[in-house]
Amino acid sequence: MSLETSTLDFTVTPAVHQATPEVRAELLADPGFGRLFTEHMVRISWSRQRGWHDAELVAYAPLQLDPAVSVLHYAQAVFEGLKAFRQKDGGIAIFRPDAHAARFQRSARRLALPELPESVFIESIERLLNLDGEWVPSAPEHSLYLRPFMYASEVGLGVRPSSQVTFILIASPSGSYFPSGVKPVTVWLSEDFSRAAPGGTGEAKTGGNYAGGLLAQAQAAQQGCDQVVWLDSQEHRWVEEMGGMNLCFVFGRGRQARLMTPALTGTLLAGVTRDALLKLAADLGFEADEGKISTEEWRAGCADGSLIEVFACGTAAVITPVGAVKSAQGSWTVGDGKPGEISMRLRQSLVDIQRGVAPDPHHWMHPVARTV
Numbered sequence: 483m484s485l486e487t488s489t490l491d492f493t494v495t496p497a498v499h500q501a502t503p504e505v506r507a508e509l510l511a512d513p514g515f516g517r518l519f520t521e522h523m524v525r526i527s528w529s530r531q532r533g534w535h536d537a538e539l540v541a542y543a544p545l546q547l548d549p550a551v552s553v554l555h556y557a558q559a560v561f562e563g564l565k566a567f568r569q570k571d572g573g574i575a576i577f578r579p580d581a582h583a584a585r586f587q588r589s590a591r592r593l594a595l596p597e598l599p600e601s602v603f604i605e606s607i608e609r610l611l612n613l614d615g616e617w618v619p620s621a622p623e624h625s626l627y628l629r630p631f632m633y634a635s636e637v638g639l640g641v642r643p644s645s646q647v648t649f650i651l652i653a654s655p656s657g658s659y660f661p662s663g664v665k666p667v668t669v670w671l672s673e674d675f676s677r678a679a680p681g682g683t684g685e686a687k688t689g690g691n692y693a694g695g696l697l698a699q700a701q702a703a704q705q706g707c708d709q710v711v712w713l714d715s716q717e718h719r720w721v722e723e724m725g726g727m728n729l730c731f732v733f734g735r736g737r738q739a740r741l742m743t744p745a746l747t748g749t750l751l752a753g754v755t756r757d758a759l760l761k762l763a764a765d766l767g768f769e770a771d772e773g774k775i776s777t778e779e780w781r782a783g784c785a786d787g788s789l790i791e792v793f794a795c796g797t798a799a800v801i802t803p804v805g806a807v808k809s810a811q812g813s814w815t816v817g818d819g820k821p822g823e824i825s826m827r828l829r830q831s832l833v834d835i836q837r838g839v840a841p842d843p844h845h846w847m848h849p850v851a852r853t854v
């Protein structure tokens with residue numbers, strides 16, 4: 483760890499106007515996803531000369547940006563998404579912040595951005611929760627979604643890695659992804675568009691990957707589908723991801739069931755949920771591996787009954803079952819089109835660990851001290 487980390491002092495300037503407990507309770511009753519934000523944010527500056535400096539915890543407020551700020555033109559930016567959960571005992575715990583900090587560093591490296599030390603990443607979250615902890619919802623399936631991000635804040639149109647960078651952390655109380663019960667999605671196999679190509683930025687959590695996917699998502703919606711499934715960019719044959727989530731295939735039934743998720747080839751995003759579910763599946767006694775599956779194998783497996791469940795996984799929804807598939811070549815259902823038994827069992831196991839109602843054998847939960 484570099485010296486600068488240990489000497490990073492945070493300036494704390496609490497918001498002047500803060501919600502009353504009654505107003506907060508009203509807002510938290512139906513927070514939705516990504517539309518309600520807490521009252522503070524963390525901001526840390528970086529420059530080539532000074533490294534990370536001027537760490538501050540301030541009121542959540544709009545940013546003032548010069549129109550020539552680099553990120554608006556060349557998209558040099560990365561982000562993360564992780565969650566804090568209200569625990570059974572009233573405390574707060576964050577799910578795998580170390581894994582998210584490590585991925586934030588890998589994404590930053592790929593985008594030629596500076597790496598934020600893990601200790602600062604976690605301290606930022608703890609300090610924000612110290613002021614905004616009351617915004618962590620306690621209803622089942624609700625959580626506080628944390629969004630750390632970093633962008634090129636140098637002013638100028640020259641194309642080069644920015645010599646000034648801004649890190650910000652905001653937080654958004656979020657409700658259940660499935661308020662009326664887990665509902666399987668219908669997916670569109672995108673053969674016209676690619677999310678990522680070998681040597682590209684598919685492995686990094688960067689907004690450009692999402693911007694490039696919006697048109698394909700619109701095409702999927704036109705086909706009556708909820709989500710787009712990304713295939714490899716060369717053969718348009720090998721299954722990679724679904725929207726902003728990883729995919730997992732369940733072959734066989736009962737104790738014989740075997741889970742397989744597409745291997746990380748360099749064009750997939752290494753999901754923290756994906757990794758957790760591989761370990762949880764093994765804990766539950768299932769064979770769980772990384773592999774390769776083509777669209778023909780997906781279709782044939784569903785036709786002959788050897789492939790019974792398919793689900794997508796990610797921080798926001800945990801597990802989303804895939805009920806049906808459509809492509810230019812035709813459509814088919816997965817199993818009976820309903821949420822699969824193993825998918826739902828895995829989902830419950832993970833949710834129970836996150837809420838602190840089940841043991842945490844892998845030490846994934848990071849408890850937050852009440853005062854930092």
Ligand SMILES: *Cc1c(COP(=O)(O)O)cnc(C)c1O
Pocket residue numbers: 563687723725726727728751752753754755756795796797798
């Ligand atoms: C964030 C993300 C995921 C899921 O990652 P988690 O760490 O499980 O939330 C999967 N695919 C893409 C493209 C993503 O951006």
